[in-house]
Amino acid sequence: MSRPHILLTAPPRTGKTTVVRRLADLLRAADVPVCGFLSDEVREHGQRVGFSVEEFGGRKAVMAHVSWVSGPRIGRYGVNVPAFERIALPAMERALATRGAVALIDEIGPxxxxxxxxxxRCMTLxxxxxxxxxxxxxxxxxxxxSRIEADLVTVTPQNRDELPETLRRLLSG
Incomplete structure (x- = not known):
């Protein structure tokens, strides 16, 4: 039997990361192992200045910041690719190695x-x-x-509150 593969999409700041965070909490409460990572905003003085990457139950690093001048840039952010890889890649490997795990990847973006x-690594998962x-x-x-087989779900203000529980039921059978 094939397991569910779901892509969540939405405009920025709609709640994709919040849905994944709540889903992870619901799965762990049901004793389902969760592997993967969250990407979240870094805020200073109420302003978004960067992004962090955090393994579920593990390490965290800043992967992008407006003040970084070296390395590749996406928009106004300098990106520290090695910092991202140190957290995300091992977390993704653990998803493959952990019996009964649900893999949560937030996010596949620029x-x-x-x-x-x-x-x-995403394709392997x-x-x-x-x-x-x-x-x-x-x-x-x-x-x-065009490269993967997955159900596409758009997160909206109307569905984002019930989506974590809907996904938990689907994923934990």
């Missing part, structure tokens, strides 16, 4: 795709027989949709 190892939910930047999903 910053993350700067890592040459990231997309191949999508080709594995394990339940997977990934958030995808709205502009990235057409390219991904």
């Amino acid at each position: 910053m993350e795709l700067l890592s040459p190892a990231f997309l191949p 999508f080709n594995a027989d394990l339940p997977l939910v990934a958030t995808v930047h709205q502009r990235s999903h057409p390219m991904l949709r």
Whole structure:
């Protein structure tokens, strides 16, 4: 039996990361192992100044910041690809190695795709027989949709509150 593979998409600041965070909490409360990572905003004085990457139950690092001048740039952010890879890639490997795990990947977007190892690792997860939910930047999903088999779900203000529980039921059977 094939496990569910779901891509969550939405415009920025709609709640994709919040849905994944709440889903992870619900799965762990049901004793379902969760592997993967969250990408979240770094805020200073009420302003978004960067992004962090955090493994579920593990390490965290800043992967992009407005003040960084070296390295690749996405918009106004300098991106530290090695910092992203140190957290995200091992977290993705653990999803493959952990019996009964659900893989949660937040997000497959322009910053993350700067890592040459990231997309191949994503493809390995999508080709594995394990339940997977990934958030995808709205502009990235057409390219991904042509390469993977997954159900596309758009997060909206109308569905974002009940979506974590709906996904939990689907993923934990």
